Amino acid sequence: MMKTYQGNLTGMIPGLLPGPYFWWEAGAMFGQLIHYWYLTGDSTYNQVVSQAIQFQVGANNDFMPQNQTNSLV
Amino acid sequence: MDAAELNFPDPPPSSPSWLSLAQAVFNEQVGRWDTAVCDGGLRWQIFPFNAGYDYKNTISTGGLFQLAARLARYTGNQTYADWAETTYEWIASTKILTDNWQVWDGTSRANNCSGVVQTYWTYNVGTMIAGCSYMYNHVSRPRPFPFRRAHSTFPFHIINPSSLSRTPHSLSLPP
Numbered sequence: 001m002m003k004t005y006q007g008n009l010t011g012m013i014p015g016l017l018p019g020p021y022f023w024w025e026a027g028a029m030f031g032q033l034i035h036y037w038y039l040t041g042d043s044t045y046n047q048v049v050s051q052a053i054q055f056q057v058g059a060n061n062d063f064m065p066q067n068q069t070n071s072l073v
Numbered sequence: 074m075d076a077a078e079l080n081f082p083d084p085p086p087s088s089p090s091w092l093s094l095a096q097a098v099f100n101e102q103v104g105r106w107d108t109a110v111c112d113g114g115l116r117w118q119i120f121p122f123n124a125g126y127d128y129k130n131t132i133s134t135g136g137l138f139q140l141a142a143r144l145a146r147y148t149g150n151q152t153y154a155d156w157a158e159t160t161y162e163w164i165a166s167t168k169i170l171t172d173n174w175q176v177w178d179g180t181s182r183a184n185n186c187s188g189v190v191q192t193y194w195t196y197n198v199g200t201m202i203a204g205c206s207y208m209y210n211h212v213s214r215p216r217p218f219p220f221r222r223a224h225s226t227f228p229f230h231i232i233n234p235s236s237l238s239r240t241p242h243s244l245s246l247p248p
Contacts, residue, residue, distance in 0.1 A: 031075050038079045046082055053076070053094075054084055061089045062097035073120055 001029060007055075008048045013067075015056035023068050026052075074143045092147070099144055102137045103156060111186035113163040117179065129186070130179030131169050134160055135200035142204040146211035157208050164201070176201050 004021075007014040017026045033049045036042065058065035075081070076091035083090065089097075105115055114129035115137055138160035145153035164170045168189050169177050178192040 034075045034079060034081050037081065043082075050082065050084060054088055057089065057094055060097060060101070061094055062101040063094065064101065072118070073123065 002045065002048075005029070005048075005052075007052055013055070015052040023056075023071075074140065074147070078143065078147060095140065095144060099137070099140050099153070099156075102140070106137075106159075110182050111167065111180060113159070114167065114180070114186075127182040128179050128190075129167075129181070130190075131164065131176060131197040132178075132194075132200060134164055135197060135204065138164065139200045139204040139207065142207035142211065146207050154208075154211065157204065161204065161208075170201065 005017055005026075006012050007016055015026060015030075016023070017029065030049050030052055033045050037046055037049075056065050056068070057063055058069075074091075074095045077095060081091060102115065105119065106113060107116075110127075111129050115133035116126055117128040117130045117133055118124070118126045120126065138157055141153045141157040141160060144150065145157055161170075167180050167186060169180060171177070176193070176198045178190045178194060178197060180186045180189050
């Protein structure tokens with residue numbers, strides 16, 4: 001799963017999965033990674049997850065970033 | 074909410090907390106609660122020109138139900154608990170949630186919100202189970218403020234896994 005996610009690489013957009021995956025699938029993934037850390041104590045992915053979530057909060061901190069809101073049209 | 078509830082490491086002080094992000098999402102969503110059509114519920118779409126704007130569906134409304142329940146449990150704030158009840162009661166009153174605990178997909182303004190789209194998706198059931206579970210956990214804990222409901226038990230039936238195993242399409246996912 002983490003091989004599919006490239007948002008933490010230089011020049012990529014944190015918090016998004018490459019196509020054809022949608023925003024809700026990325027969200028589900030990051031939620032599960034939080035659970036992974038909680039259940040295993042393995043913090044390997046924590047910084048990547050934290051960066052990803054924070055990058056997508058949008059101007060009003062409500063996860064309505066313009067790039068996704070535009071894609072809902 | 075996962076991050077807040079599980080004490081995921083905080084973002085830097087200059088960034089909003091996990092809780093405040095969840096609260097902002099809640100505020101964004103309740104701002105869209107529209108009682109003029111179908112007496113409530115959240116639409117599947119936010120833009121009026123999108124297909125499906127007339128559709129008030131379970132995953133949108135149920136998502137708010139779950140979020141409200143989790144915020145109620147996490148903060149103890151009655152406003153969130155009230156919204157959990159409001160969203161649940163809308164889902165039940167429209168018969169999206171049936172009397173025998175079936176969870177259908179939504180209802181449309183096109184049929185005056187009288188008919189239910191009887192499509193079964195596990196994510197709808199999932200969000201209802203989650204919301205009910207969080208609310209049950211919330212109301213069963215001693216709290217200093219009074220509850221609006223005379224009884225504080227949400228349906229147990231909906232969280233009984235054996236009722237799911239007999240359902241067809243139990244592994245179906247939405248497109």
